[in-house]
Amino acid sequence: MTDVPYANRLVAEMSLESKVAQLGTVRIGSLLEDGRFSPDRARDVIPCGIGRVTRVGRESGLAPSELAAVVADLQSYLRSETPHGIPAFVREESLCGYAGRRGATVPQAIGIASSWDPTLAREVANAVGEQLRAIGSQLTLSPVADLGVEPRWGRIEETLGEDPALAAALTQGVVSGLLDAGVEPTLKHFVGHGRPVGGRNRARPTTSLREMRDADLRPFRAGLDAGASSVMAAYNTVDGTPCHANRRLLTDLLREEWEFEGTVVSDGRGIELLATEYGVAPDRRAAGVLALSAGVDVELPETECFGDRLVAAVADGDVDESLVDRAVRRHLGQKARAGLFTDGSPDPETASAAFGTDAMRSLARRAARRSQVLLENDGILPLSADSAVAVVGPSADEPRNLLGNYSYAGAENADGDIDVVTPREALSERLGTVEHARGCGIRAGPTDDVDEAVELASDVDAVVACVGGRSGIDVERNSSGTAGEGLDRAELGLPGRQAELIRRVASTGTPVVVVLVSGRPLAVPETVDRANATLLAWLPGQQGGPAVADVLLGADPGGRLPVSLPRTAGQLPVHYRQPPVSRGEYVFTPETPLFPFGHGESYARFSYGTPAVPESAPTDGTLTASVAVENVADRRGAEVVQLYARHRGGRTVRPVRELVGFRRVDLAAGKRVEVDFELRTGALAACGAEDRSVVDPGRVDLEVARSAGDCRGRESVDLVGDPYCPDTRPAVADTTVRSASSSR
Incomplete structure (x- = not known):
């Protein structure tokens, strides 16, 4: 992959400053003025070129055709006005769809995993990749190949489940789908990020590297075998060494044992952590040298420890220039493989054609339907088309609650409005009588009105209660966020007054269907006991409402759990791949999960x-x-x-x-x-x-x-x-x- 003749010739011709520039990243916002690419800013910010330009959709706020024009101008500038004419990798997030305006928002990864369908995973990834390519993004930070064995961890929703075999097969599907669309995938986070001690983001994993060879490493190897050319280092330590400084992991295992020839990229500010948090380097410059020496090739999300600091470190003899050359060859080789030197610019005239299509809506709805897991059903489902239904709960009619972490501006239409169909809207179109009351929020608040929901529940044939959590990210915390990056929890029950809402509407005697809208596996035995049926919808995306309505009215979802659902956080770890001596009853709690890995009911037998x-x-x-x-x-x-x-x-x-x-x-x-x-x-x-x-x-x-x-x-x-x-x-x-x- 890296022995591309053109890339090798370039490295031999480049100055140290130009080479180091290829190992760095800038945000698109630093290159824009009034929503357009600014050559003047580029001359100041990236005079020697740049390896990657990031957050193009999220930070620019531009519609696809406008963004494609910006990217085309950027690549033209890099080809004609930088010393060696090297185009940049332009990247955006895509964990649950292209994260810019008008991007289709599909089910979050844990929902796709619930389909147990690698072909569907490939199809969805390919459709998302087509939107990325349309705006000029040739690389994305997806899929998450971490095993999701710790439900307290806020990012478990981004994983493909707890099992290495299932996650490996689905990782292969996602990688293949992105490559089919001409987009380079990035496997993350290498390795152990999905099993942090205490469920806390960035904490060390609860097992050794040797044990992870039989589990956590398998989806990564499968993704590389499927053609992934980039791996992201994890924030955590492995056996006491931070992954960003772990030569045993990034060089001995990944490069020499597995013969990987692509690029290793840092997690966001992961190199800085070597100095600021871990203390294994005295400053950012030393952290950059340590990471480069261990095997990190590219710094994200912007240049802090490489750049001028790395140039100075080479000049002072703190690191050999050959290590810079090695990383540059890998990155240029990846760019050559992706076609950047021959076909790296989007067409603004056709960019919008990939967005807002009926085919994409249909695929998003089908994926959301097949991602749902029917946990229990006493016969109340499917609902009759002439049923009078009360739709209650914080996720019944709140569009953002249906979207996963890293969706950002995804699902925003051309007018800036969010294009999401909620369960209330979808059921209102298909049932004769639909009443609605929010009842309460995700978290308890002054606008809660459980009494209103209880009153509606008394006069209908059935209640559909949409409860769960709201996904976000720690840099964008709001009053209702309960999951996502940096939003870890110590317990796993329904937050706020949602459990009270279920208890009180069930006490009316009206049958209750609980729809769990959550990226995190929840421990809700009392809620399941009170419900006549429980449907786990995960974070189903912008077509989540119609997909939920499809299942409630008779479409067999076919989803199965890709994780074990605990009865209580005190059971953890509860994943099914336990050695024999790890088993045993608690005094007051069964050893078994509330629902086991692989579980799911059907309308058929x-x-x-x-x-x-x-x-x-x-x-x-x-x-x-x-x-x-x-x-x-x-x-x-x-x-x-x-x-x-x-x-x-x-x-x-x-x-x-x-x-x-x-x-x-x-x-x-x-x-x-x-x-x-x-x-x-x-x-x-x-x-x-x-x-x-x-x-x-x-x-x-x-x-x-x-x-x-x-x-x-x-x-x-x-x-x-x-x-x-x-x-x-x-x-x-x-x-x-x-x-x-x-x-x-």
């Missing part, structure tokens, strides 16, 4: 046959497990068939079960299929004493299941042969679905 597996398989080969699945209901439905494994007899203690395969199937009434899992035995590897993945001979229990807590059949296979060390641990089993005759 499914039966499973006995799984068929071979008696034995070689340690360095493949095995096929097959199971028949039939929809025994009188309506179409979606099922996610899951395959779990437990290896017995190896030299490393393994979890009680590990996901090794899954397949989402949509079946018509009475339809029966055979699902075949072709499992490469490398997926059964575990990190051995020499930090290498090893498949040991032994006995493997294979479970076909509806969730990690609902096994539908178990068989065993003997692994025979010598220990086998695979180069790459496969994400999940390859699956095929074959039609089969009905058992009825």
